[in-house]
Amino acid sequence: xxxxxxxxxxxxxxxxxxxxxxxxxxxxxxxxxxxxxxxxxxxxxxxxxxxxxxxxxxxxxxxxxxxxxxxxxxxxxxxxxxxxxxxxxxxxxxxxxxxxxxxxxxxxxxxxxxxxxxxxxxxxxxxxxxxxxxxxxxxxxxxxxxxxxxxxxxxxxxxxxxxxxxxxxxxxxxxxxxxxxxxxxxxxxxxxxxxxxxxxxxxxxxxxxxxxxxxxxxxxxxxxxxxxxxxxxxxxxxxxxxxxxxxxxxxxxxxxxxxxxxxxxxxxx
Amino acid sequence: xxxxxxxxxxxxxxxxxxxxxxxxxxxxxxxxxxxxxxxxxxxxxxxxxxxxxxxxxxxxxxxxxxxxxxxxxxxxxxxxxxxxxxxxxxxxxxxxxxxxxxxxxxxxxxxxxxxxxxxxxxxxxxxxxxxxxxxxxxxxxxxxxxxxxxxxxxxxxxxxxxxxxxxxxxxxxxxxxxxxxxxxxxxxxxxxxxxxxxxxxxxxxxxxxxxxxxxxxxxxxxxxxxxxxxxxxxxxxxxxxxxxxxxxxxxxxxxxxxxxxxxxx
Numbered sequence: 001x002x003x004x005x006x007x008x009x010x011x012x013x014x015x016x017x018x019x020x021x022x023x024x025x026x027x028x029x030x031x032x033x034x035x036x037x038x039x040x041x042x043x044x045x046x047x048x049x050x051x052x053x054x055x056x057x058x059x060x061x062x063x064x065x066x067x068x069x070x071x072x073x074x075x076x077x078x079x080x081x082x083x084x085x086x087x088x089x090x091x092x093x094x095x096x097x098x099x100x101x102x103x104x105x106x107x108x109x110x111x112x113x114x115x116x117x118x119x120x121x122x123x124x125x126x127x128x129x130x131x132x133x134x135x136x137x138x139x140x141x142x143x144x145x146x147x148x149x150x151x152x153x154x155x156x157x158x159x160x161x162x163x164x165x166x167x168x169x170x171x172x173x174x175x176x177x178x179x180x181x182x183x184x185x186x187x188x189x190x191x192x193x194x195x196x197x198x199x200x201x202x203x204x205x206x207x208x209x210x211x212x213x214x215x216x217x218x219x220x221x222x223x224x225x226x227x228x229x230x231x232x233x234x235x236x237x238x239x240x241x242x243x244x245x246x247x248x249x250x251x252x253x254x255x256x257x258x259x260x261x262x263x264x265x266x267x268x269x
Numbered sequence: 270x271x272x273x274x275x276x277x278x279x280x281x282x283x284x285x286x287x288x289x290x291x292x293x294x295x296x297x298x299x300x301x302x303x304x305x306x307x308x309x310x311x312x313x314x315x316x317x318x319x320x321x322x323x324x325x326x327x328x329x330x331x332x333x334x335x336x337x338x339x340x341x342x343x344x345x346x347x348x349x350x351x352x353x354x355x356x357x358x359x360x361x362x363x364x365x366x367x368x369x370x371x372x373x374x375x376x377x378x379x380x381x382x383x384x385x386x387x388x389x390x391x392x393x394x395x396x397x398x399x400x401x402x403x404x405x406x407x408x409x410x411x412x413x414x415x416x417x418x419x420x421x422x423x424x425x426x427x428x429x430x431x432x433x434x435x436x437x438x439x440x441x442x443x444x445x446x447x448x449x450x451x452x453x454x455x456x457x458x459x460x461x462x463x464x465x466x467x468x469x470x471x472x473x474x475x476x477x478x479x480x481x482x483x484x485x486x487x488x489x490x491x492x493x494x495x496x497x498x499x500x501x502x503x504x505x506x507x508x509x510x511x512x513x514x515x516x517x518x519x520x521x522x523x524x525x526x527x528x529x530x531x532x533x534x
Contacts, residue, residue, distance in 0.1 A: 170357035173325050174371040174423060175345045184370070188361050265361040265403045 053235040058242060061235045070224075075243075078209050078220040081137060085144025086205040093149050093201070094194055097156025102186060107157070118150045122208070126215050135216035140209065147208035151200035159193025160186055192263045199255035206248050272459040273301040273324070273427050277333035280319055280485075293319045295484035296333070301427070301459055308462040308474035309487075310516065316485025317463045321431050324461065325351045337427055347375050350420035354432040356412035358404040364391065364415050365400040371423030390418040393452055410441040417449070421456050428458040432465065446472055447501060454498065467516050472504055479519045488519050 018025060035055050041047050042054025049057070065071035100107045100114070126143060133139035163186055171181050213222030225240030280294040293316045301307045311317045322328040324335055326345040335342040337349065350371060358367045368387045372378055378386070391397055394414035404412055413433055420428055434442040446469060453460065464470050470477045477491045491512060495503050503509055 164357075166353065166355050166357040167359060169327060170351070170353060171374070173327060173345050173349075173351040173353075174374045175347055176374045180374055184374070185359070188359070191361070265405065 049234060050232060051234065053238050057235040058238045061239050065236070065239065074219060074221050074224050077137075078213065078222065081140040081212070081220070082144055082205055082209045085141045085208060086148045086201055088141075089145045089148035089201055089205065090152050090198055093152025093197065094156050097153045097194075097197075098160055098182075098186065098190070100153075101157040101160025101190075102182075114150075114153065118154065122146050123211060126211070130216060140212040140217065140220070143212035144205045144208035148201035148205035151204060152194065152197035155193045155197030155200070156190055159190030162193065163189045192259065192266060195255070195259040195262055199252065199259055202251045202255045203248065206244065206251065210244055271300040272303045272305075272338060273299075273461060274334070274336045274339075275299045275320075275324070276336075278320070278323065278330055278335060279332035280316070280323060280328070280330050292484035294323075294330075295486050297480075297485065297487055298333075299478055299487060299490070301461055303459055304457050305476070306453065306460045306462065306474045307476050307478060308464060308470035309478045309480055310464055310467055310470045310520065311480030311485075312482055312520065313465060315480045315482035317465075317480050318431055319485065320480075321351070321429050321461065321463050324427075325349055325429050347377065347423070348426040350423045350425035350428055352413070352416050352420045352428070352430040352433045354435050356404065356409075356416040358412060358415055358419075360404050363401050363403060364396060364407070367404065367415055368418045368422050371419050375423055386422050386424075390422040393421070393455060394418045395448070408441075409437050410445055413437065413445060414448070417452065421452070421458070426459065428456075428460045430460060430462045432463050434469065435465070442466075442469070443501065449473065450497070450499060467513050467520070468504060468509075471509060471512050471516070472499065472501075477516060479516055481520070491516060 039055045042056065047054060062071075096110075100110050122143070125146065129139050129142050129146070133142055167185050167189070168181065171185050176184065209220070210222035210225070213220040214226045217223055221240055221243055225237055225244070228234075228236035228240065276298050278294055278297040279292070282291045282293050283289070284291055297320060299307070299309075309317050309320065319328065323330050324342065326342050326349065337346070340348075359370060362370065365387050368391055369383055372383045372386065388397075388400075391400060394417055396411060396414055396418070399407065399411070404415065407415070416433065434445050437445060450473060462470070462473060467477075471493055474493055477493060479488045479491070480486065481488050493512065494508070495506070
């Protein structure tokens, strides 16, 4: 800012610490207040441990389960199923989506099935999945997969179909081969759509993990939560819910970051 | 020696709705010599873009021949490059990435040459410093400069330009016309330039071919006598206006009023 006096005119007025972090401060404050009130009621003995629990009890339970219990093993089990299921869903969803979106006839052939399966609540298929895969790990993986697959598929199809025909024409004019058109126009153009699908797949895959474990088996966070409920260990149920919620928040945040990173060339963002 | 030879070119469209045939181009013949700048003017819907797409190899044709350096055009080729009306830049690639795009697809030059040519043509169109920007960060005029640089960088024998300045505002368009002539004197390409602006055609071209609609035909070809380099002031030359009027007369003879052929105020 040398010489000219102009920058002073356009410089924004200095905002206070509170103004700059208003969202964080108000949001954080409300969480702290709610937790404090809850803890106060719990400490005063006004809450029945059978029906509800307190923040300190959840933390205590977490510490116990983490050091002495099966919590770590359960987390690894659920995490593994989630990663395999969502990973397979993304890989197959993108490939199928590109093919169905690009080849019109393929789209016509598969669309009735896609539409039917997409609109069926996937929970209704769990008994069938148990018959096919048993109650072991692979039925859980498949439930995650079937939950996460459709958002990736649907968004990829949409992304491929939304490719600007001007870009295809330009690529053809420069003698692009079909493969070059795929790699330089179709795939990069669909990436923002695919990542929207991934964000939804992460959220739905998480539901798949929990629900799958509630339908049989004896491992994982979903199982732990369900079992604790059946044996009236209310603090452990809360622990499970909090852990699942945290996983959801972190994973969705990561997926959003990824989505934004790859959409930075889009003018509307 | 003619670089581009169009002879008796005929193109029919089938209108699927009522099974009718539309004659888009009827026995169009036109030759462009090496290093020559030829413009085609005509009202919208006269088939001039169809003609350019056929030359680019993007559309099949029914009768006649299109040949470049004596070789019949059967599809897109590395001997042609198109500057489209809509800049058609890949929005996820930077300016440098877009200028490189044609060369990447052609795979005729190595990486170092590619980089060198990218830098050279970005400089030639006056966009040095914008290499890492994305197209959405550029104005319409700048995007068309990138579009032009991409086409030139792929080193075509014939440069095809499809109303490249039609979407720009009047001042930018005039500025781009001056720039184009400057760039063309450096690059010395054979150019086929489609436009609906008569003054644009006369200012830029060595020869102006006039097309009429239904069926698309060439009604006449005018030589443009003004020496190069041409300053913008040539547009105020009485000879310029006379030539415009002559072209306008030929366009107008077959057109009802209201068709969109640009006549300068």
